[in-house]
Amino acid sequence: MTSRGIAARQSGPEADWLAGRRYYPRVSRAASVGLALSLWPSADPEVVEHDHDDLPIDHPHLVQAHGRRHSHPFVIDDTHSVWPTRN
Structure with a gap:
């Protein structure tokens, strides 16, 4: 195949496919960030x-936190398996 044939082929559908492969990750990342920010x-x-209510009153977490109802920086862990609902 001549160099002219290769150049002609790159300007056809293959070039569009290559351009799509080049820009798709950027568009996908931008869309993901936008979705995360909106949700x-x-x-x-x-x-x-x-x-x-599920822990005994003498549980170390309750003793350290001074009672059943308390506040502290919240993370999901062994004592906090789900995010609390708003009351």
Whole structure:
């Protein structure tokens, strides 16, 4: 195949396919960030007041936190398996 044939081939559908492969990841990333920003709550507090009706009153977490209803920086862990609902 001559160099003219290769150049002609690159300006056809293959070039469009290559351009799509080049820009798709950028568009996909931008769309993902936009979706995350639109779905994430605007007020996302670090410290959350919550209670533990499922733990015994002498559980170390409740003793350290001074009772069933308390607040502290919230993370999902062994003591906090789900995000608390707003009361």
